Amino acid sequence: MKDLFNLSVYWLLAFFILVLCLLLLVDAALPQLQLYFFDRILVSNAVMKVILLATVALGSLMHPAIRLTRLPLLAWALCICYLVADIAYLSWARSMSLGDVLLSYNGYYFLLLLGPSLLAFRDTISERLIVRCIVFLFVVCAAVAIAQHLTDSPLLHTESADGAFEVQSPTFFGDVRAFSLFTSAMDFGLFCALCGALGVALSRRLPVRGAALLGIAAVGCFTTLTRLCYVVFICACSYALVLTYGKKSARGRWYPLIYCALGI
Secondary structure (H helix, E strand, O other): OHHHHHHHHHHHHHHHHHHHHHHHHOOOHHHHHHHHHHOOOOOOHHHHHHHHHHHHHHHHHHOOOOOHHHOOHHHHHHHHHHHHHHHHHHHHOOOOOHHHHHHHHHHHHHHHHHHHHHHHHOOOOOHHHHHHHHHHHHHHHHHHHHHHHHHOOOOOOOEOOOOOOEOEOOEEOOEEOOOOOOOEHHHHHHHHHHHHHHHHHHOOOOHHHHHHHHHHHHHHHHOOOOHHHHHHHHHHHHHHHHHHHOOOHHHHHHHHHHHHHHHO
16 A cells, blocks of 8 residues: 555656646746736746756655666766857857856756656656647647737737746747747747657557647747748658658667757
8 A cells, every 4th residue: 555655646746747847848838827817927937947856856766776777878978068068168259157158058958957867757657648748738839829920919928027037039020930838939949840750750650640740830830930940840850750660760860960960
């Protein structure tokens, strides 16, 4: 009975972490909700990150020892090395202060750097449930974005009165960039790329649903009016295509190198 109770608590912790990660991924969802009801930000994303870290720490203490062989340590180490090297570049070549660099890292790479710790919860929540949560959230975001594009109006708050919240570059030569429930159109476009790749992956088992998800993601990405998002969308979907339908999935290992060169 005690083991069953511990398992239930552990599953609830894992599900709570999933919800927090999705709210931080769709980074303007909670702020927009607060602005709608209270006209101010009561709980910032920084507070959400502290809660997430505390929950992950608690869950890791409840979990048995994690085998290092199951962790993508090489990829994570390469990411850390890149970020450390980039600190020197941003500080010297771009004259950014260390504080500004770390704040930007917190904004862009928090979930990525937290990734290995989240593996303590691997197999706790089914992949199907995670996919359904992502797809549901994306459909809501896509509906908002398409409405913004068709009406050529933000429809949502683009900033708060106290300056605690602001949408970056909401317009492009007079036209509204669809930012949906994100703090920028680019972040929404990257989420579209993720869901587009997910649609390609699902199309093998669920062709109609996968194709529908891919189509909605493509439309959502278009509404951002951001060329970088278009490039990332094509890269993500082509990568998913190789991994899903390619006879030799190992060929996909070269794609990150190709995209790195393209980014440079």
